[in-house]
Amino acid sequence: MSEKYYTYEIDAVTFQLQEACDFTWLRKLGKVFKVFDQQDSGNLSFGVEKEGQKYFVKFAGAKPLTYDGNPQDAITRLIEAIPLYKDLRYEALITLVSHFEVGSGYVAVFDWFEGECLHSHWLFTGEAKLSHPESPFYRYKQLSVKKRLASLDVIFSFHEHVELQDYVAVDFYDGSILYNFTSDETRICDIDFYRLKPTVNDVGENFWGSTRFKSPEEFILGAPIDEVTNVFNMGATAFVLLGGATDRSFAKWEASQALYDVALRAVCPEREQRYRNVAEFILAWDKVGLV
Template identity: 30%
Template sequence: MFKVYDDQDSGNICFGTEKDGQRYFIKFAGAPTERYNGNPADAIARRKATLPVYSELQHENLIEYVIFDMGRMWGSSLFQSPEEYEVGAVIDEITNVYTVGATAFALFGEYNRNRDRWQLSDKLFEVVAKAVSADRNGRQQSIRQLREEWETAICMES
């Protein structure tokens, strides 16, 4: 990740990622961000409502807009935290930390959480491995903390 936009008031959390020299912009609707106090379902509905407009504006300089609306997305179990399988469990920002960590493993570890498949530094591996800890208390406690640890690990490499 080269950028995390987690202080949005839209209910969307966004990530700038890069792999093999190609940059990607990932946007999750309905995430509890720093400044969003609304209903996650409203954020999702607003994101879906932009699809027709975005399609009308299609241009080679615009990023591709893909929407997943299949209930539980194929492969989503790879991104779900242990608490998402527990009825009545707390689902919150710490849950989203897990999802971001799992996404990083998908992008930079070939969907594998072993160090030998990880394409970035050992320090970044440690940050992401912490994010996908089965123990909620062992994870970063916010997206902001995850981002800060990620940025610190990058600075240590320089």
């Protein structure tokens, strides 16, 4: 028995959904040149162009083929995420332009950034992500250590800013990182699960996030999720972008021993052994980075 899918052709893109959906609202935003329809978040996103300007349009309310949840849950999450992009506005964060309700869901419109997602799972999965010559992650790892350190500085400084606004990062991973290989610019996207402090792990083992980036407390129901958690996240990010990801051996590390030592302390399983906050972590990182 074959399942029924609904196929849509809008301007330059074609995609399929599990349920019928109205997209008449989309035409008002411009000409569609790209679709991102493989997200398990329940969001369906588009690249659109209008009067020479490009935008990234995130829509909740459809049911993509890869989504097994309730579209209403995705709508609620997107609506709740809107204040995050306002409160955490920063040069390195993609810019929210507008947001509004449509008959079948909710829409958030962002300025388009000419970058590539480092976790492009819809194009490169498994080993292909790590070794395919066209994979953004593989190409990023071929950049000089100097360029990757500059990119990490952007990621770290944004999260120090997050900390200063009394928020904590939740579900930050390489899928949240965009990189422009022409201009060597880094941007942060998809901060939809970030939270105001204080907060705790209210899910348990399946708390939001990639296992490559999650701290021990992000697997424990009721554990605090705070700036110490984010220190771990930043250390884990350093190991993904400069080392062997979850293989945190020095043999896989591409930068200095001193930076390795800072990153290793950041990912210490014991919270009290880590840096107290992202600002303190950056101070230690920058101090040895100058050597």
